[in-house]
Amino acid sequence: xxxxxxxxxxxxxxxxxxxxxxxxxxxxxxxxxxxxxxxxxxxxxxxxxxxxxxxxxxxxxxxxxxxxxxxxxxxxxxxxxxxxxxxxxxxxxxxxxxxxxxxxxxxxxxxxxxxxxxxxxxxxxxxxxxxxxxxxxxxxxxxxxxxxxxxxxxxxxxxxxxxxxxxxxxxxxxxxxxxxxxxxxxxxxx
Ligand code: UP5
Ligand code: MG
Numbered sequence: 001x002x003x004x005x006x007x008x009x010x011x012x013x014x015x016x017x018x019x020x021x022x023x024x025x026x027x028x029x030x031x032x033x034x035x036x037x038x039x040x041x042x043x044x045x046x047x048x049x050x051x052x053x054x055x056x057x058x059x060x061x062x063x064x065x066x067x068x069x070x071x072x073x074x075x076x077x078x079x080x081x082x083x084x085x086x087x088x089x090x091x092x093x094x095x096x097x098x099x100x101x102x103x104x105x106x107x108x109x110x111x112x113x114x115x116x117x118x119x120x121x122x123x124x125x126x127x128x129x130x131x132x133x134x135x136x137x138x139x140x141x142x143x144x145x146x147x148x149x150x151x152x153x154x155x156x157x158x159x160x161x162x163x164x165x166x167x168x169x170x171x172x173x174x175x176x177x178x179x180x181x182x183x184x185x186x187x188x189x190x
Contacts, residue, residue, distance in 0.1 A: 016123070
């Protein structure tokens with residue numbers, strides 16, 4: 001059991017917007033624990049867990065895994081960590097994800113980052129990545145972009161209305177993008 005309430009940052013943005021890349025820099029500079037929801041789900045597939053086949057099919061189609069599955073994976077990681085600063089990358093992707101996290105974990109994020117990137121740039125990056133991800137093909141990317149617009153943008157708007165959203169222009173060099181991110185955490189650290 002943790003004595004301190006966690007400091008939670010949600011890291012949102014479309015496929016290939018640079019969430020994972022920038023999370024590595026935030027971890028190095030500000031000491032967060034990085035929890036990529038996509039990585040946790042891919043780990044479930046690799047470990048042949050009971051939900052593995054369902055998760056694989058969902059990711060292949062570019063659709064969203066049931067909230068309960070994803071939130072449980074995030075919860076397990078948070079509970080087993082000694083850190084109380086978490087970067088939750090690629091989650092929540094739907095209003096249902098958001099509500100489910102609030103209900104199960106019982107806290108709201110302190111900061112929400114939105115990596116705002118043009119679609120053509122995201123498509124280019126994902127197709128160039130070449131790391132064998134089952135969802136990095138043009139057909140799945142089209143669905144990922146549609147799902148992002150229809151289901152994830154409402155979550156981003158929700159946090160904008162709550163005054164928690166920091167929008168980052170996610171084009172240009174990685175280091176230049178991080179210089180937009182840095183002041184957000186310098187300001188909230190005190
Ligand atoms: N790159 C990065 N920054 C760059 C820059 N400034 N200039 C040029 N290139 C840049 O970057 C993508 C690529 O671009 C890399 O090759 C990088 O070097 C380069 P990355 O940092 O990996 O971007 P990221 O936003 O993390 O892209 P990713 O593809 O991981 O985003 P997705 O949101 O699509 O993937 P995720 O792993 O989060 O989810 C995958 C699937 O899992 C979802 O589609 C969904 O099916 C499922 N899922 C759920 O169902 N629920 C969840 O809660 C989470 C995932
Ligand atoms: Mg990623």
